[in-house]
Amino acid sequence: DTGVSQNPRHKITKRGQNVTFRCDPISEHNRLYWYRQTLGQGPEFLTYFQNEAQLEKSRLLSDRFSAERPKGSFSTLEIQRTEQGDSAMYLCASSPGPGSTDTQYFGPGTRLTVL
Amino acid sequence: ILNVEQSPQSLHVQEGDSTNFTCSFPSSNFYALHWYRWETAKSPEALFVMTLNGDEKKKGRISATLNTKEGYSYLYIKGSQPEDSATYLCASAGTGNQFYFGTGTSLTVIP
Numbered sequence: 001d002t003g004v005s006q007n008p009r010h011k012i013t014k015r016g017q018n019v020t021f022r023c024d025p026i027s028e029h030n031r032l033y034w035y036r037q038t039l040g041q042g043p044e045f046l047t048y049f050q051n052e053a054q055l056e057k058s059r060l061l062s063d064r065f066s067a068e069r070p071k072g073s074f075s076t077l078e079i080q081r082t083e084q085g086d087s088a089m090y091l092c093a094s095s096p097g098p099g100s101t102d103t104q105y106f107g108p109g110t111r112l113t114v115l
Numbered sequence: 116i117l118n119v120e121q122s123p124q125s126l127h128v129q130e131g132d133s134t135n136f137t138c139s140f141p142s143s144n145f146y147a148l149h150w151y152r153w154e155t156a157k158s159p160e161a162l163f164v165m166t167l168n169g170d171e172k173k174k175g176r177i178s179a180t181l182n183t184k185e186g187y188s189y190l191y192i193k194g195s196q197p198e199d200s201a202t203y204l205c206a207s208a209g210t211g212n213q214f215y216f217g218t219g220t221s222l223t224v225i226p
Binding site: 003004031033035040041042043044045048055056058091095098099100101102103104105106107108109 | 119121146147149151156157158159161164166204206208209211212213214215216217218219
């Protein structure tokens with residue numbers, strides 16, 4: 001399977017703990033995106049990378065959130081001092097280029113539950 | 116941030132019925148509209164990318180139309196089958212190709 005993969009698929013943590021999610025995009029895809037979906041909402045844009053460069057961050061991405069794509073391949077999203085409001089599905093997507101018509105291919109998501 | 120809206124929020128139809136849903140988006144600074152199907156526990160699956168006013172795309176029993184002047188797109192499913200049960204999402208592409216999604220239409224096809 002050469003699609004986008006995300007790990008873990010589910011994460012349950014206690015408030016105040018740090019969590020890290022991993023996304024492995026389709027190989028050779030330059031663009032990588034992170035989205036968050038909360039209950040009853042559509043996915044909301046968080047940030048994106050062009051190769052290893054983080055080009056844009058949504059204001060949804062508070063200073064407790066950090067994302068990296070160190071070698072332009074896989075990416076990690078870390079949440080420090082988790083809060084109950086961070087409970088959501090975190091989706092990763094990759095695309096072959098930056099164009100508005102370039103399809104974003106999504107992973108299955110990581111569901112985070114903060115107790 | 117682009118305000119993208121979808122209606123209805125959920126829909127239950129009988130097997131064999133045809134159905135359609137709506138996606139509304141800002142018509143100014145439009146770049147592209149994407150439709151996805153998202154089945155439970157799976158990855159969202161890309162259905163269509165649409166850019167031109169009046170564009171119509173078709174994939175099997177599913178088709179979509181686009182009106183960029185008034186800012187809406189329709190998704191049609193002909194002869195719904197239980198395997199069509201999913202959440203259908205539309206997204207308008209922003210300047211950096213970040214997507215702005217609607218809240219989705221949840222379709223349940225009753226056998």
